[in-house]
Amino acid sequence: MKKRLLAVLLTAAMVLGMTACGSKSNSGSSDKKEEAQSTDDIKECTIKFQYWADNTDYSSLMQDIIKKFNEENKYGITVEGEEVPWDGGGYSNTLFNAAMGGGAPDVATFKLSATPMFTNNNLLADLTPYVDAWDKKDDISDNIYDVMKKAGGSDDSLYLMPWNIQVLYVYYRPSIFKEAGITETPKTYDEFLEDIKKCTMDTDGDGKTDVYGFGMRGASGGQEPWGSFIYGEGGSFDDLTSDASVQGMQDFIDLYKNGYVPESATNDGFNETVANFKSGKTAMFIHHIGSSKGMVEELGDDVDAFIIPKGKGQWTSMGDTETVMFDSCENKAAAFEWMKYLATEEGQEMWCEGTGQVPVSQTVQQKDYFQNDKFMKVSMEGVDIAGTVPVKDTTTEWISNWPATISQALTGEITAKECMDKLDKALNE
């Protein structure tokens, strides 16, 4: 009986497997371009909106924005917000699984590195017709639209609506700079490396390093600050095996080997690098404006920032958050009204002021709140050199394997060249 059971199971598996594959690629809409609904067609409806919140304050803020939109919009649109955990990026997988299972929301917050898996499965709506018909579309700079289009893999279709960006810069402690005898922030990449060495000090004379020049992030997410070192030597993501790129990697390894960064760097993630900076264990570390509020609360005036200095090249990572509309949405014009509100109108202003993130809307950027904040200014300085890790279908896996490969290089298990060969193969194969 068991043998027959097994045989039946196996055949069923094959049959099911092949039919399942057939049905999957037909789900979602085809490549035909839909006619955009015009704004005259918007009737009263409900829009399901999914988002993550980085802390309870932001969570309340989003609820406030939703409430305001519901009260003030002239079409009678009601947005229903559902908060889903960020889960270290598991948010994108949860959203994907739900969409594949037929339960996608209408609009969701999004990270552009997840774009390929959604577009390859035809889950997202093409926003081009809606943006083209929008009179305020130039409020968002062309560069940002281009980054979004590139991430979506096409020059014509726009799948991601910009929402806010976070430009990475270098935080530093003025007091430690003073103690190390540094009088001004580094203007070149080489000066930057020098300053890291100068700031590594033994302050209480017990022979052990008490302050490290730089808080290196070797755990997940670390590929973003790391990119600046590669570009500083003239390398690039397009060819990680070039001599320039390998030299950038070697700089990175040397910082670790020579003790200018904490030994725990291979496992230091966001929490750890922030903690080390706040406690005075490190003099500098790279992050974006999202953490500035907490910094100021803890360190007051003894924290400032400068933009990634120019070397043979100059690059900083652009953190991003977008909104997307799902193709399964039945009220696309209404959904777009909500997305517009978040990107350029009151929603943008409320969100960016509340979270301290950089607005994409140029009108909002000009407002006093943003012009008067030193971290905001440094961020805006970096917009022209900001970019992202290339968004390909290999990117997600590349990002999750990055820490393991890097720690092999930092600990000397593999050389800089071997490391870059591995990384290049995984990304650009």
Add this chain to the structure above:
Amino acid sequence: MKRESFLKRFLTLYLPLIVILLFILFPFYWTFITSIKPDTELYGAVTYWPRQVQWENYTKLFTTTVNFLAAMKNSFIVAAVTTVVSLTASTLASYAFSRYRFAGRRAMMALFLSNNMFPTVLLLIPLYSIMRNLGLLYTPWALVLAYTTFTLPFSVWLLNGFFNDLPLSLEEAALVDGCNRRMAFFKIILPILGPCLVATGVYIFMTSWNEYTFAVMFTNNATRTIPVALKSLIGQLGVDWGLLTAGGIITIIPVCIMFFFAQKRLVEGLTAGAVKG
């Protein structure tokens, strides 16, 4: 009964107990003091008792969007219902496996065991579809169904083990005395099985209490369980240690209290029951 000397009792009971308890409880202690320390105290020299005690994390859990009370209620309902359903179904099934011989028995037992060898992450998309088609999505029933399915196999095997260890003589004696099988089950087996039912029930309860992968997919804000609520305290900007640890403490204490009352059923079974003769 001989009175053991105090020294002997100390060495064979109290000392090992204290050592093991220290290992078990230290992380709990650490979680607790982290929840009452202000954030600034976490990043510096290690302190074993907060310099400044603050309870606001506990109030924040319930008054802000975390809405922990709702999450606790949801977790509790799901876990309790799952325990009842799963325990009933598995007790019946394992009694059959243990006391009867029938065609297909071994195949079914093997099927039950192999069911849990497959990682759940690979089953998510089809299961989500199934729940959606059954209309159970975003209700507690989706989780009850999922958890029952995944706790049944282990429960059946656990109870099977307990059943097999129980001597048959008791049932046989009852049958000889004129009870039919069903009466024997309820009057003789069930009371002695008490501790095993408690243990298996705890296993089922804990599994549903702690589960995250299905919970995040099958619930929304209103029906989310504790693990999902806790995960939402970890954003891109890092962990909210205060809220997370406070949430952990609040999760742990009620269950331990519940178990304190349940464990009274873990009393020496056979000597109490069999003496009646």
Add this chain to the structure above:
Amino acid sequence: MVKKKSIYPYLLVAPALIIILCVVFIPVVNAIGMSFQSYDLRRPNDIAFVGLANYIAAFKDELFWKALWKTILWVVFGVGFQFVFGFILALLLNKKFRGRGVVRAVSLIPWVTPGILIGLMWRWMYDGNYGVLNDILQKLHIINKSIPFLAQANTAFPAVVVTIIWQGIPFFALMILAGLQGIPGELYEAADMDGATGFQKLFKITIPSIKNTIFITGLLRIIWVANSVDVIFNMTEGGPAYATQTLSVYVFNKAQALNLGYSSAMAILLALVLCLVAVPYLIFTFGEEDK
């Protein structure tokens, strides 16, 4: 033993069987099907039947064998020590002493704690810069420089094993305690009268009386621990440099990267390995029953 044919046992088994077949059967069969295809959701247009290609790729994959070895170590040391300490604790909790009820209740704490909290809390305690473990070891002068436990390949794995041992002790303690309740006190009294020592009573009465309980809890725990992901994932995500990547974590990471075909194939291989452990048990149990 009831040997005559009756529908009674089928009725008893029906509820459990129906639930399992309705809910899990299709997804599992679907997953088995995926393992024979190049099922990668990042490239859905390339999905095709590829026979055993995924399995062959797994055999050639160095990380697969590394993860398999880690899983074996993980299970042997993790479950092994969980069992030993759990067994000792069960024996202790079976004795009478004041406050026993409270002690039994608090022993449950590792089991009650949600996985996310266990992972993060232990990660914090192991931390190389602010962790309490380093602080204690330095104060006791056992080490004089902080060890970043989770950042070094050679200490990360033992560190997560300690955590999983911590988590599993209550499970064994409770199950064995329940099993102990079924041992008639008369057996011990008779042994005392014969002058048996504590150890003799342990090995000749206690252990044999609960051997079914021991075997089944051990087997169930092996399957559970082999498949567990959340503790490791929250502590190290499988790093540093794959030092803590057990096969289940590897499967999880590949599945998150949407390479479902490959991860299904590896999951099936893992299940087959677990079957190697389960089959002797099944043979033994069914053999015992026939006596």
